Amino acid sequence: MKNALIFGLTGQDGTYLADFLLKKGYNVFGTFRRTSHRCFERLEEMEIFHKVTDIKADLSDYGSVQAAIKQSEPDEIYNLGAQSFVGASFQQPVLTSDITGLGVLRVLEAIRENVPDAKFYQASSSEMYGNYPGIKNEESPFRPRSPYGAAKVFGHHMTNHYKEAYNIFACCGILFNHESPLRGLEFVTRKITYALSKIKFNTLDKLHLGNINAKRDWGFAGDYVEAMWLMLQQKEPDNYVIATGKSHSIKEFLDIASEYAGLGDWHEFVEIDESLMRPTDIEDLVGDASKARKNLNWEPKTSFKELVKKMMDHDIEYHKQHPSSQY
Numbered sequence: 001m002k003n004a005l006i007f008g009l010t011g012q013d014g015t016y017l018a019d020f021l022l023k024k025g026y027n028v029f030g031t032f033r034r035t036s037h038r039c040f041e042r043l044e045e046m047e048i049f050h051k052v053t054d055i056k057a058d059l060s061d062y063g064s065v066q067a068a069i070k071q072s073e074p075d076e077i078y079n080l081g082a083q084s085f086v087g088a089s090f091q092q093p094v095l096t097s098d099i100t101g102l103g104v105l106r107v108l109e110a111i112r113e114n115v116p117d118a119k120f121y122q123a124s125s126s127e128m129y130g131n132y133p134g135i136k137n138e139e140s141p142f143r144p145r146s147p148y149g150a151a152k153v154f155g156h157h158m159t160n161h162y163k164e165a166y167n168i169f170a171c172c173g174i175l176f177n178h179e180s181p182l183r184g185l186e187f188v189t190r191k192i193t194y195a196l197s198k199i200k201f202n203t204l205d206k207l208h209l210g211n212i213n214a215k216r217d218w219g220f221a222g223d224y225v226e227a228m229w230l231m232l233q234q235k236e237p238d239n240y241v242i243a244t245g246k247s248h249s250i251k252e253f254l255d256i257a258s259e260y261a262g263l264g265d266w267h268e269f270v271e272i273d274e275s276l277m278r279p280t281d282i283e284d285l286v287g288d289a290s291k292a293r294k295n296l297n298w299e300p301k302t303s304f305k306e307l308v309k310k311m312m313d314h315d316i317e318y319h320k321q322h323p324s325s326q327y
C-alpha cells in the first residue's frame, strides 16, 4: 500500500484528492493548520475524515513540514497548501509570498533531505500568466498580476529547479480555475451560488460583486484531482496545463445560476461594489490542455452548465435544511 501526503488536506482540492487516493487504496496523510475553529468540515461532508491521518503543520514552519514528511514516509507528496485567495494577496503580500511561494521551497528542501525518491506534485496556477493574451499552454510566458501569481511563479521555478538539480521526480500542474460545492465562500462562483440560494429563501436581499466582466476557464475540482495523480504515474516528470479550453464571464455564470434557481433577472439583486475590485485583475484566462489529453489521457468530464447546477443544487439543499443559517 502506498503512502500519500497532502499539504493542504482540508481545502477543496485536498478533500477531493484525499477521496480519490483513498479509492485508489492509498494510505492518506494530510496537513492542516492550527486555527481557533474546526477546519475539517469538508472532509466530514465527504465522509472521509475518519479514513485519513491529519498532521498539524504549517508551510511557513520548516520544522513542521519536515516532521510531517518523516511521520508519513510518503511515496507521493502533493502540495496544495497556499494562501490561495488572490484578492487577499493584495492586502497580505508578505504572508502570501511566505506560504504560497517559500512554502514550496520548504517542502522541496524537506524532500531533498529526507525522501529524495518521493514523487512531488506542485499546484501551479493559471494566475501565473496574468494578462498574456490568447489561449495558454505550458510554453506561454508568465506575467503575474498579483502577489499570489508572483508567489506561484516562484514555486513553479523552484520545483523545476529541484527536478533538474537534484533529480527529484517533480511535476507542476498549471491548473485553471476549478470549483465545486466545497469551494470557499470567498471565491466568486461559490459566493454567487451561496448568495443566490439565500436570496431564494428570502434570507438575503442583495449580492455585492466586483469586476463581473472578468472571464475564467472554470472546471470541476473533482475532475482536476485525477490529473494531479496521473502526472505522478508517468515515466518522466513533466508540467501540464489542466483546463477546459473555454472561458465564461461572471455575468454568464450569473445568467445560468439565476435562471436555474428560478430567480429571474439577476440585475434586480446584484450590486457592483468598487471596494471588491482588485488593484490589478486578469480579464480572460483560457487554457489549452492538449498535452494532458495526449500524454495523460485526461479530459474534463463536467461541463460549465453542469458545474453551475451542481453548485446551485448543493447550496439550495443546504439552505432548505438550515433556513435560519446566519453563515
Ligand SMILES: C[C@H]1O[C@H](OP(=O)(O)OP(=O)(O)OC[C@H]2O[C@@H](n3cnc4c(=O)[nH]c(N)nc43)[C@H](O)[C@@H]2O)[C@@H](O)[C@@H](O)C1=O
Pocket: 084, 085, 086, 087, 124, 125, 126, 127, 175, 176, 177, 178, 186, 187, 188, 189, 191, 208, 209, 210, 211, 212, 214, 215, 216, 250, 276, 277, 278, 281, 282
Ligand atoms: C486559478 C486561480 O483561481 C482562483 O483565483 P481567481 O481567478 O482570482 O478566483 P476568484 O473566484 O476569487 O475570482 C475570479 C474573478 O472574479 C472576479 N470577481 C468579481 N467579483 C468578485 C467577488 O465578489 N469576489 C471574488 N472572489 N471575485 C470576484 C475577480 O476579480 C476575478 O476576476 C483561485 O483558486 C486561485 O488560488 C487560483 O490559483
